[in-house]
Amino acid sequence: MSFLDLIWGPFVEFGFLRRALVGCLALSLAAPPLGVFLMLRRMSLTADVLAHGILPGIAAGFLVAGLSVTAMSIGGLVAGLVVALGAGVISRATGGREDAALAALYLVALALGVTLISTRAGSVELSHLLFGSVLGVDDPALFMMAGVASLTLVALAFAWRPLVLECFDPSFAAAAGMRGGLWHLLFLGLVVLNVLAAFQALGTLMAVGLMMLPAVAARHWSRDVGGMAYASAGIAIFSSLTGLLLSYHLDLPSGPAIVLVAGAAWVVSLVAGPVDGLLARWLKRPHLAG
Amino acid sequence: MSAEIRLSNLTLSHGRRAAVHHVSGQFAPGSLTAIVGPNGAGKSTLLRAIAGLHKPDAGDLAAPRGSIALLPQVAAVDRAFPIRCLDVVQFGHWSRAGAFRAIRTAERAMSLDALAAVGLEGFASRPVGSLSVGQFQRVLFARLLVQDAPVILLDEPFNALDTRTITDLLVLVRRWHGEGRTVIAVLHDMELVKREFPETLLLAREAIAWGPTAEALCAENRLRARMMSEAWMDEAEVCARDAA
Numbered sequence: 001m002s003f004l005d006l007i008w009g010p011f012v013e014f015g016f017l018r019r020a021l022v023g024c025l026a027l028s029l030a031a032p033p034l035g036v037f038l039m040l041r042r043m044s045l046t047a048d049v050l051a052h053g054i055l056p057g058i059a060a061g062f063l064v065a066g067l068s069v070t071a072m073s074i075g076g077l078v079a080g081l082v083v084a085l086g087a088g089v090i091s092r093a094t095g096g097r098e099d100a101a102l103a104a105l106y107l108v109a110l111a112l113g114v115t116l117i118s119t120r121a122g123s124v125e126l127s128h129l130l131f132g133s134v135l136g137v138d139d140p141a142l143f144m145m146a147g148v149a150s151l152t153l154v155a156l157a158f159a160w161r162p163l164v165l166e167c168f169d170p171s172f173a174a175a176a177g178m179r180g181g182l183w184h185l186l187f188l189g190l191v192v193l194n195v196l197a198a199f200q201a202l203g204t205l206m207a208v209g210l211m212m213l214p215a216v217a218a219r220h221w222s223r224d225v226g227g228m229a230y231a232s233a234g235i236a237i238f239s240s241l242t243g244l245l246l247s248y249h250l251d252l253p254s255g256p257a258i259v260l261v262a263g264a265a266w267v268v269s270l271v272a273g274p275v276d277g278l279l280a281r282w283l284k285r286p287h288l289a290g
Numbered sequence: 291m292s293a294e295i296r297l298s299n300l301t302l303s304h305g306r307r308a309a310v311h312h313v314s315g316q317f318a319p320g321s322l323t324a325i326v327g328p329n330g331a332g333k334s335t336l337l338r339a340i341a342g343l344h345k346p347d348a349g350d351l352a353a354p355r356g357s358i359a360l361l362p363q364v365a366a367v368d369r370a371f372p373i374r375c376l377d378v379v380q381f382g383h384w385s386r387a388g389a390f391r392a393i394r395t396a397e398r399a400m401s402l403d404a405l406a407a408v409g410l411e412g413f414a415s416r417p418v419g420s421l422s423v424g425q426f427q428r429v430l431f432a433r434l435l436v437q438d439a440p441v442i443l444l445d446e447p448f449n450a451l452d453t454r455t456i457t458d459l460l461v462l463v464r465r466w467h468g469e470g471r472t473v474i475a476v477l478h479d480m481e482l483v484k485r486e487f488p489e490t491l492l493l494a495r496e497a498i499a500w501g502p503t504a505e506a507l508c509a510e511n512r513l514r515a516r517m518m519s520e521a522w523m524d525e526a527e528v529c530a531r532d533a534a
Contacts (some may be wrong), residue, residue, distance in 0.1 A: 020460070040368075040371065040372070047533060061495035158389075159389070161381075161389055161390070162389045164373065164377075165381055165384070167368070167371065168367070168368055168371045168373055168381075169362060169366075169367045170366075171341075171343060171360060171362035171366050171367075171379070172360055172362055172367075172381070172433075174341075174342070174343050174382075175304070175341040175342060175343060175358060175359070175362075175443075176359075176360075176381075176384045176385055176437075177355070177356055177384075177385065178384065178389070180442070181404060183389075219372075222372065223372050223417035223419060223420075224372050224373065224417065225371075225372050225373060227372075228372060
């Protein structure tokens with residue numbers, strides 16, 4: 001069996017793997033650039049809070065209509081927006097020191113979601129919602145992931161300048177007449193949509209895996225926001241492809257495999273990345289030492 | 291458009307603590323004014339209010355919205371942000387280009403000229419994270435140049451800068467004054483204020499003095515400002531004074 005067979009074979013042979021790949025590639029293009037902005041705004045934790053926060057809404061959708069993408073997405077969207085705005089309120093009320101309150105918020109949301117789902121569902125559905133099922137992605141879920149990715153890329157292209165400025169120098173932006181709050185809201189809306197899309201494949205617990213890990217890794221490959229966005233998407237694509245192949249060949253659960261590859265990419269970036277990488281730091285001895 | 295900035299009985303606060311208390315007066319078009327005063331005197335808050343970033347609690351503030359350029363305090367800007375110098379300067383075109391329009395070739399040339407004018411020729415594609423505090427402040431001054439606004443607000447523009455940088459940046463401030471722009475700067479260095487700024491507002495929550503620098507900064511006024519600041523408490527009484 002050639003190397004190419006190892007890489008292409010599974011996707012040629014199995015339709016469900018092709019669907020999983022397409023879904024993950026869609027996620028990989030849109031979510032990581034958002035993750036870059038979350039990281040730069042020091043909101044990395046917020047993504048996690050959102051991913052857990054949507055669970056009660058998804059549970060409500062599930063209680064009404066079972067495992068229907070539409071119902072769960074609408075429930076999740078509502079819950080996600082409530083949590084996103086709630087996190088903003090908490091952040092303002094605590095003067096930016098919101099991490100404790102956010103941690104409290106997502107624990108409560110997770111517990112509430114699991115409780116709601118358990119009233120009606122068995123452990124199979126519960127684990128589907130918590131851990132996702134990349135290999136079980138159906139048409140509605142695939143369309144949703146592709147739709148969200150397209151919308152996100154178009155929105156990022158249009159809103160790039162205000163998003164960067166809002167992040168870099170909000171006082172200047174406001175003084176120059178920019179409606180910072182509006183752009184921030186649009187941005188949070190995109191994050192909620194992407195978390196929902198990722199939820200279809202990776203479940204609540206790992207939905208932000210493909211959003212944040214490539215973004216954090218990308219920090220070590222570029223000194224420019226734009227470069228980071230491209231690098232993060234590249235790392236996410238690599239992680240999706242490699243993760244799916246590993247899960248197929250080694251019989252691993254596919255969602256965690258993808259996130260683990262992204263995690264490995266982060267470790268490699270942290271050590272070997274040209275920007276603030278550990279190796280680069282060790283090799284650059286102080287010039288008086290030699 | 292009139293670049294006059296008029297305050298009438300203006301009160302600004304953070305929560306219940308008044309930062310600026312019943313201040314009236316005006317910054318004449320084309321004036322070059324320093325705002326000085328003890329820490330916590332409300333200097334930055336007043337500047338932010340003029341820029342439209344802080345809503346007045348009482349009184350009126352008339353300022354030419356949309357034609358104001360603000361230099362935020364260095365601490366308010368993320369200096370580690372992954373962005374190139376030229377891209378920072380290009381944000382100065384915001385009032386004309388807005389959120390969506392592409393930056394034109396002429397505008398790009400203007401940004402490069404501005405970088406050269408602050409002594410950073412060849413820095414266009416350098417990430418701001420690699421700059422010293424002084425170089426970073428020069429980049430922000432280049433952005434002000436590009437903004438080309440009739441009113442320029444500088445919040446502690448020379449903090450933590452070396453003499454050479456201050457001297458270079460003062461040249462720009464003088465140039466703006468010569469071009470008839472209204473320039474207001476929050477400053478701490480009294481010698482510099484006396485040397486370079488014709489007008490001074492001595493602020494200690496209330497306006498202790500506002501006028502020609504030599505008079506505003508006389509010993510008596512400065513003593514009053516210091517005594518005011520020593521009498522401050524963080525949770526002041528609710529203001530009972532008649533608003534009139």
